[in-house]
Amino acid sequence: MEEAERTRIFMERINAGEKIEANDWMPDEYRNLLIKQIHMHGISEIMGAYPEKEWVPKAPSIRRKLALNAKVQDEIGHGQMLLRLAEDLSRPYGRGREELMDDVLDGRVKFHNVFHMEAPTWADAGVIGFLVDGGAIITQAMLLDSSYAPYARMLKRIVAEESFHMQHGEAVVLALAEGSQAQRDMLQGAINRWWEPMMFFFGPVQMGKGAQRMMEYKIRTKSNEELRQKFINRYVPRITSLGMTIPDPELRQDPETKEWHYSQPDWERYNEMVRLNSGPMSQARIAMRRYAHEGQRWVREAMIKASERQVSEHQPAI
Amino acid sequence: MQDMVGSEYPVFEVFVQKEPLGFHTNVGSLRAANPELALQMARETFFRRENAYDIWVVPQDCIFGTAHDEAHLPVSGFDKRYRLPGGYDNASHWKKFRAKAMTIEEVAEDIRS
Numbered sequence: 001m002e003e004a005e006r007t008r009i010f011m012e013r014i015n016a017g018e019k020i021e022a023n024d025w026m027p028d029e030y031r032n033l034l035i036k037q038i039h040m041h042g043i044s045e046i047m048g049a050y051p052e053k054e055w056v057p058k059a060p061s062i063r064r065k066l067a068l069n070a071k072v073q074d075e076i077g078h079g080q081m082l083l084r085l086a087e088d089l090s091r092p093y094g095r096g097r098e099e100l101m102d103d104v105l106d107g108r109v110k111f112h113n114v115f116h117m118e119a120p121t122w123a124d125a126g127v128i129g130f131l132v133d134g135g136a137i138i139t140q141a142m143l144l145d146s147s148y149a150p151y152a153r154m155l156k157r158i159v160a161e162e163s164f165h166m167q168h169g170e171a172v173v174l175a176l177a178e179g180s181q182a183q184r185d186m187l188q189g190a191i192n193r194w195w196e197p198m199m200f201f202f203g204p205v206q207m208g209k210g211a212q213r214m215m216e217y218k219i220r221t222k223s224n225e226e227l228r229q230k231f232i233n234r235y236v237p238r239i240t241s242l243g244m245t246i247p248d249p250e251l252r253q254d255p256e257t258k259e260w261h262y263s264q265p266d267w268e269r270y271n272e273m274v275r276l277n278s279g280p281m282s283q284a285r286i287a288m289r290r291y292a293h294e295g296q297r298w299v300r301e302a303m304i305k306a307s308e309r310q311v312s313e314h315q316p317a318i
Numbered sequence: 319m320q321d322m323v324g325s326e327y328p329v330f331e332v333f334v335q336k337e338p339l340g341f342h343t344n345v346g347s348l349r350a351a352n353p354e355l356a357l358q359m360a361r362e363t364f365f366r367r368e369n370a371y372d373i374w375v376v377p378q379d380c381i382f383g384t385a386h387d388e389a390h391l392p393v394s395g396f397d398k399r400y401r402l403p404g405g406y407d408n409a410s411h412w413k414k415f416r417a418k419a420m421t422i423e424e425v426a427e428d429i430r431s
């Protein structure tokens with residue numbers, strides 16, 4: 001069959017709402033967009049664990065330590081599950097886990113702007129769960145309807161776990177909001193730090209060509225601006241109900257269209273941070289990833305060697 | 319694959335995925351001479367009435383399982399509520415601030431509608 005004819009049939013399937021599986025024929029463009037999206041998503045899950053990991057030993061109670069540690073474990077797990085999908089898609093290019101991980105260290109795959117930032121106080125650890133996970137949940141809820149079935153299936157598991165991240169983040173934020181003036185000030189400080197990065201998080205109003213093509217392929221189903229509006233609409237009342245303010249004097253809702261007007265985040269600054277890994281914490285966190293990936297390579301190699309010897313002796317389990 | 323004893327076929331475990339966004343679930347096993355015939359047999363044996371979106375057959379000796387005792391399986395004797403959304407009572411706190419608790423189901427529904 002001709003490539004053009006195959007693509008036409010493929011688009012018919014997409015437009016009919018059919019789901020695509022890993023081994024189905026797909027246009028190279030669809031495959032490449034998926035790899036880019038899922039690779040970045042998986043790597044962002046892993047890099048997203050670092051700002052919170054810093055707070056596990058410093059969390060104020062044993063219960064908070066357990067909960068934060070559980071969340072860090074979840075995020076690393078999400079990264080693993082998503083990287084498996086990216087690996088399956090990358091098979092025709094002969095790229096596996098090692099290469100996909102090396103890409104972070106060599107700056108060939110980007111991760112979300114929010115994970116380049118500092119988390120200087122305990123309130124930041126809470127606000128990350130509250131706003132960053134809150135924003136990620138909005139994006140991931142949209143991806144539950146993705147045309148790529150393995151991605152949509154994996155998102156079902158991930159979103160179920162995010163439910164705990166959301167409640168955990170809110171619990172920390174609520175405790176601070178109910179606390180002393182110093183705690184409330186700390187909370188306000190964290191909200192001030194995270195609001196602008198969250199406005200950037202959803203991407204530009206005018207989406208790039210790749211993002212537009214992802215909409216046409218139904219890999220994603222909502223525009224950047226639709227998602228950002230959903231986020232503002234949900235979180236502004238929650239933040240203000242706590243007696244906190246939002247650090248944006250331009251923020252207001254059009255009483256008729258219900259659209260939110262907001263200040264543009266510093267697009268140039270955050271774009272550069274993501275592109276060049278030049279945020280305040282980018283290099284320190286990549287260094288930790290390098291230690292985990294390269295420093296432990298000898299362990300992986302030794303495990304493979306040892307397993308080769310064992311397999312022949314292993315008895316079937318059932 | 320399993321050593322064949324005389325003319326005995328090897329065992330395949332059968333996994334079915336009911337719908338595109340579902341997960342493969344083990345439904346039983348069968349014997350067949352090879353994977354192609356195992357797939358054929360799976361259709362005959364398990365799906366005479368039900369429909370399926372996808373079927374896997376896996377040689378049984380390719381499956382490694384845990385031992386069925388507490389040392390090997392995750393058990394819930396230990397309090398793991400802190401890992402679950404239900405382990406947090408945020409609603410009463412939001413109420414104090416005259417705001418409502420929010421669930422992820424609600425958010426997902428709003429985004430997908």
Ligand SMILES: [Fe+2]
Pocket residue numbers: 045074075078158162
């Ligand atoms: Fe996650």
Ligand SMILES: [Fe+2]
Pocket residue numbers: 075133136162165
């Ligand atoms: Fe999360």
